[in-house]
Amino acid sequence: MAAPKILIIPGSLRSGSHNAKLAAAAAHEFAQAGMDVTRISLGDFSLPIYDADLQAKTGLPKNAVNLKRMIAAHQGVLLVTPEYNSSVPALVKNSIDWVSRVQDAHEIRGQVFRERPFAIASASEGRLGGTRALAALRLILCACHATVIPNQLALSFANEAYDDMDKLKHPGDIDALQALVRQLIDVSQHMM
Numbered sequence: 772m773a774a775p776k777i778l779i780i781p782g783s784l785r786s787g788s789h790n791a792k793l794a795a796a797a798a799h800e801f802a803q804a805g806m807d808v809t810r811i812s813l814g815d816f817s818l819p820i821y822d823a824d825l826q827a828k829t830g831l832p833k834n835a836v837n838l839k840r841m842i843a844a845h846q847g848v849l850l851v852t853p854e855y856n857s858s859v860p861a862l863v864k865n866s867i868d869w870v871s872r873v874q875d876a877h878e879i880r881g882q883v884f885r886e887r888p889f890a891i892a893s894a895s896e897g898r899l900g901g902t903r904a905l906a907a908l909r910l911i912l913c914a915c916h917a918t919v920i921p922n923q924l925a926l927s928f929a930n931e932a933y934d935d936m937d938k939l940k941h942p943g944d945i946d947a948l949q950a951l952v953r954q955l956i957d958v959s960q961h962m963m
């Protein structure tokens with residue numbers, strides 16, 4: 772079976788981001804499993820806050836179209852989100868909102884979400900590891916008709932989770948990440 776191409780999207784732009792580190796650790800696991808993996812920064816797809824008047828006046832921003840096409844070029848997507856006030860950061864929600872408005876020729880609304888599986892992970896310094904952000908993100912993606920795989924990873928106490936090389940230290944966290952990676956590969960292959 773062909774190897775799916777995997778896209779990883781960290782939901783934080785912060786230097787030293789726990790979520791960016793988790794995204795990097797996931798990229799390593801996908802590469803170890805022989806996958807072709809792309810890790811992007813949403814900083815390269817900066818977008819105004821969604822405004823339907825703006826869309827009506829000037830059309831879809833190029834970055835919304837580019838981000839949608841970046842997703843479309845992969846067979847599986849991992850979103851790694853921080854938790855802000857028990858939900859997803861505006862950066863993550865706004866990016867999804869814009870992408871959900873992009874409809875290329877001959878596509879049905881939300882086709883890019885429908886055609887490939889999504890996995891979700893989060894990292895937080897708290898005990899819950901961003902569990903509430905994951906619940907919110909799962910709901911948002913399901914509203915976009917995405918298949919969100921059952922496995923997810925909430926990395927708690929993220930400030931103590933990495934070694935000096937930014938690798939995950941604790942075997943339980945590594946196991947959970949590997950299980951997530953395996954399931955996304957599996958479902959991506961079945962949906963190809």
Ligand SMILES: Cc1cc2nc3c(=O)[nH]c(=O)nc-3n(C[C@H](O)[C@H](O)[C@H](O)COP(=O)(O)O)c2cc1C
Pocket residue numbers: 783784785787788789790791853854855856857858894895896897900901
């Ligand atoms: C506006 C704001 C709200 C936050 N709310 C939560 C929260 O509800 N739960 C939580 O665990 N951490 C919360 N945090 C802490 C973030 O999880 C922490 O800043 C984390 O390091 C952000 O992810 P990053 O390291 O990938 O940038 C919040 C941080 C900010 C800036």
